[in-house]
Amino acid sequence: MTPVTLLAAGLAAEKKSAEVTDWAARVGWLVGLALFVALVYWLMREGWKWRGTLQGDLSELPTAPDDPGPARLTMSGRYHGSTTAGQWLDRIVAHGLGTRSRVELTLTDAGLDVVRPGATDFFVPRAALREAVLGKGIAGKVLTEGGLLLVTWAHGERLIDSGFRSDRAAEHTEWVDAINSMINKTETEGAR
Numbered sequence: 469m470t471p472v473t474l475l476a477a478g479l480a481a482e483k484k485s486a487e488v489t490d491w492a493a494r495v496g497w498l499v500g501l502a503l504f505v506a507l508v509y510w511l512m513r514e515g516w517k518w519r520g521t522l523q524g525d526l527s528e529l530p531t532a533p534d535d536p537g538p539a540r541l542t543m544s545g546r547y548h549g550s551t552t553a554g555q556w557l558d559r560i561v562a563h564g565l566g567t568r569s570r571v572e573l574t575l576t577d578a579g580l581d582v583v584r585p586g587a588t589d590f591f592v593p594r595a596a597l598r599e600a601v602l603g604k605g606i607a608g609k610v611l612t613e614g615g616l617l618l619v620t621w622a623h624g625e626r627l628i629d630s631g632f633r634s635d636r637a638a639e640h641t642e643w644v645d646a647i648n649s650m651i652n653k654t655e656t657e658g659a660r
Contacts (some may be wrong), residue, residue: 515537553627564588600647
């Protein structure tokens with residue numbers, strides 16, 4: 469036999485068929501992964517409900533008056549959530565304040581009307597407004613600097629920051645000026 473024939477015979481003898489896929493092990497891993505994902509989802513949901521229970525002392529949200537007066541400003545955009553004032557990671561979930569949604573904001577002389585299709589609407593009376601600023605983040609949502617309208621308001625003894633993003637971000641500055649001028653006007657009227 470020639471060396472080439474020996475080499476060819478050796479290569480032919482070493483050829484093996486591909487390993488057969490072990491479907492039982494593969495299905496077992498997939499079922500285990502699905503159970504792990506379901507467990508993590510369930511734990512997150514329970515944590516959300518527990519946070520709502522801890523915030524059970526938060527009283528019902530005010531609703532808009534029958535005649536709030538003419539609109540000073542209107543805006544459509546997104547509601548990104550509410551947090552304890554100054555603590556942008558302490559999300560408030562009680563009464564639906566943690567639910568992100570579309571939003572229609574209306575600023576009147578009576579206050580700020582927050583209408584959220586598919587979520588709980590609420591109203592912030594003029595006397596409860598504390599401050600409006602441009603921010604970049606709130607409870608899991610981080611944007612560019614000035615990309616978020618943050619309105620601080622009082623609800624009972626608690627100060628709350630609510631984050632809104634307009635469909636037209638250039639409107640944010642106008643909203644900050646209007647809300648802060650309303651607050652300053654209220655404070656000067658109260659000082660008399």
